[in-house]
Amino acid sequence: MTAFVDVDVRPILRAGGEPFSIIMAALERLEPGEGLRLYAPFKPVPLFDVMASKGFAHREAELEGGEWEIRFMPDDGSVGIAEPASAAASDDDWPEPMVRILAALERLAPGQTLHALLSREPVFLFRELEKRGHQWRGDFTPQKDSYQLTVRVHA
Structure with missing residues (x-):
């Protein structure tokens, strides 16, 4: 981060x-x-x-x-995905953000990073990232209104 x-x-x-x-x-x-x-x-x-x-x-x-x-x-040429915090995703909206993140990662070259701003902590995504060998870091923003996630594509 x-x-x-x-x-x-x-x-x-x-x-x-x-x-x-x-x-x-x-x-x-x-x-x-x-x-x-x-x-x-x-x-x-x-x-x-x-x-x-x-x-x-x-x-x-x-x-x-x-x-x-x-x-x-x-700006390191990484990709960003933002989900507006003001339009926080409900449980019905998931797993759409997870699907978008995984699809975006498929388009990146090894070593590139993806940044995502989400309405909640994507706990189910973490297992999928680990399974695919990607490194990730995440935490809530200081205001606790969004979750920031950075994923580095497996090299």
């Missing part, structure tokens, strides 16, 4: 400041493989292209009150 450096620009923006230089300074201090977790009072869409040009993919999650958490990760 990617380690993140947190940058909360909400107080800066509320005070009328411009946080772009602070975000770029934090980006310069990242160690190889680290990501940037940004907290903002709005979805910072223009920043997505800037960060993509610097080699970072992003995942976004809306927080309470219309605020946002954006995770910028080094």
Whole structure:
């Protein structure tokens, strides 16, 4: 899993400041493989292209009150699957996310990774991943509203 450096620009923006230089300074201090977790009072869409040009993919999650958490990760060419946390899957929706993940893994080359954001912990998927020889890591987000899963295809 990617380690993140947190940058909360909400107080800066509320005070009328411009946080772009602070975000770029934090980006310069990242160690190889680290990501940037940004907290903002709005979805910072223009920043997505800037960060993509610097080699970072992003995942976004809306927080309470219309605020946002954006995770910028080094873009290693991996595949991502996201299931909106706001539309949490019911038990009736499963195993569709599991089927999608397994199908996506079949299309990846050995050593590539897949990232998934799920509405719950995919306990039945773990056995299938192990059976197929894939390595995986997962945990709930800090807000406990989604489960983050990273799978590396068996080499």
